Amino acid sequence: MDRSETLAALRRGDLGGARELRLPDGLTAVPREVFALADTLEVLDLGRGDLADLPDDFGRLHRLRVLFCSGNPFPRLPPVLGACPALSQLGFRGCGIREVPAESLPRDLRWLTLTDNAIAELPAALGERPLLQKLMLSGNRIAALPDSFAGAARLELIRLSCNRLEALPPWLGTLPRLAWVAYAGNPAEPASEPADAPRVPWADLDVGDQLGEGASGRVFRAAWRGPIAAQDVALKLFKGAMTSDGLPEREMEACLAAGTHPALTGALGRLHDHPAGVQGLLLRLLPSHWRVLAGPPSLASCSRDVYDPSLRLEPAEALRIARSVAEAVTHLHGRGLLHGDVYAHNTLWDAATGAAVLSDFGAASALPDGRGGAVLARVEVRAVGILIDELLDRCATPPETLRALAQACMQPDPDGRPALDAVIAEIDRLQS
Template sequence: MDRTETLAALRRGDLAGMGELRLPDGLSEFPREIFGLADTLEVLDLGRGSLTDLPDDLGRLSRLRVLFCSGNPFERLPPVLGACPTLSQLGFRGCGIREVPADALPRDLRWLTLTDNRIETLPDALGARPRLQKLMLSGNRIARLPEGLAGADNLELIRLSCNRLDALPPWLARLPRLAWISYAGNPAEPATEPTVSTSVPWSALEVGDLLGEGASGRVHRAVWHAPSSMQAVALKLFKGAMTSDGLPEREMEACLAAGTHPALTGALGRLADHPDGAQGLLLRLLPAQWRVLAGPPSLASCSRDVYDPALRLSLDKALRIARAVAEAVAHLHGRGLIHGDVYAHNTLWDAETGAAVLSDFGAASALPRGAVGAALARVEVRAVGILLGEVLDCCDAAPDALRALATACLQPDPAQRPDIEDVIAEIGRAAE
């Protein structure tokens, strides 16, 4: 049933007992028939339309956990959301929101997406939501994070790119569970030298099949007809819009600045002269049998990847994957970058050998020098530790030393976590 048919079925009363409802774009008012599902509805997507508010009795949806209202022109986050007893995930992306009242934050808030709005300030009450795990704030006008957020002990992922932050508060890198962070495109991000790169004209490319698609762009197989050679490559064409991680321009800059490493996909050049003005990067083409290690987080898992339950790894392959990711992260830190999105869904691997590479620089940011940069690097050590623990969970047996290493990377006090080089060394010892 497509979304248009869903709306018609709702109005006929055919959807009794429905737990998930995704309505078509173009709504101008909240369909009151939704309240007929009050006892069962858990996920509601209102589509992109012209809604400016939500009904005062929205709390009647007593089982509602997830609400998507992205693309509707809300001036403020509706305060009625705070009255919804089970609401834990909110998606209000690209709405033009200027105000986030404390009353609009549900008690059980776990995942809040406010990407691409006009927000300048956030309430301290945000840090008083003990389940808050994932916070998406890229593309706003935020100049200062609320001090109350320093108490968000369960926060694991935060996206701050393309705001107006002059500095990152010291407490941010000390949050005990924070593992994934992006802040590119803020005054707080150190300036980086422009990277010299090969310019590849569109006319030199023979573009083939679509290999994959993400928030920031599409990746195609392509053949690059260079002046003296011909090379099979991957071509990433960027969509040009703000993503939850930030702007595609910053992703390209970071990918080029990362240079080459065996455990990175690696940029070969920047696209020039696309007929529609699209931006793009040429990347190393991996063999056809390589696949992503896991799927991205789901509504239920929130900030954790979703693995195929049937995936089993030998210890040798698990160690090859973990070591490759750790070495890629160490290389990036050495180049003054934080990846920001070290996940299995950004890890491509060969099931035959266990060889792996880290991909996707959409959340990458430049590391400050000194103690601030070192603290942010230890945030990313936690992400490496999470991935290490996940691949060990896919093994029939794992040495106690490796379990201890994964646990050490997850220390609540970031200062107590091992350096990334120590992580690599310990994995290497286990592989001997």
């Protein structure tokens, strides 16, 4: 049903007992009939409307866990949200929010999306939410984060891109569970030289079928009439909008700066002279039978990928995938880059051989020199360990020494995590 049909059914009382309710596009007020679902409603979508506030008695929705309000003109995060006892996920992207009152933060907040707003300051209470696991803050005006985040023991993913941070918080590299970080587009990100890459005229491309789509752009099959010979490539056309990870321009720069490696998708050139001014990259085209290793996180899994329950891996396959990912990340760190999104849903693989490549540079950031960069690289070692651990969960007889190494990569003390060279060496030993 579309919004008008759902709204009519709600008002007739036809939705009694509903656990989910989706009323996007055009609401000017929260229908009072929503409160008739207070004893069952868990997921509510009010996105892309004209809401500027929520009812004072919104806390009556005592079973509500997930609320989406992105695209509404909220001047502040509604304080009444803190009165919802079960609320754990909030999505308020692109709302123009300037203020985040401490009382707006539910006690059990786990996942907060405030991407693309106008927030300059956050309350200390945000870092004190004990269940906070995933925090999306890209595209705001934040110049500093509260020191209370130093105690955010469960925080696993944070997006800070395109803010006004002059320095990265000292606690960033010390959080025990942090694995995925993005901070590109802040003054704190080290400057990097533009990558030297071929500029490919639009006229030299014959664009074919769409192969996929992500938050930052669409990928097409294309034939490139190159300087030496024609070749088939993947063409990524960027949407040009702020994503939860950051700006597409930063993704392109990072992908080009990464250079070539067998375990990376690899950029071949930058698109030039598109008739509508669209930016794009030419990437290596993988064989059509390669597939994504897992799906992205769900509402329930929060920061962890969702695998096909039927997926089973032989130990040799798991080892090869693990080695490819570890090699790719090691290469990136050597090039001064943090990938920021090392996940199975960004890993493409060949089920016949176990060959794999790491893709998607939307969350990539330039690493600082010295100790600062080494600390952030150890954060990403945890992401590699999580991925290896997930691969081993899909093996009937996983190599226990590799399981122990994955656990070492995930240990709470970042300084105690092994270097990725040691991970690769252990995989090589097991493969021999």
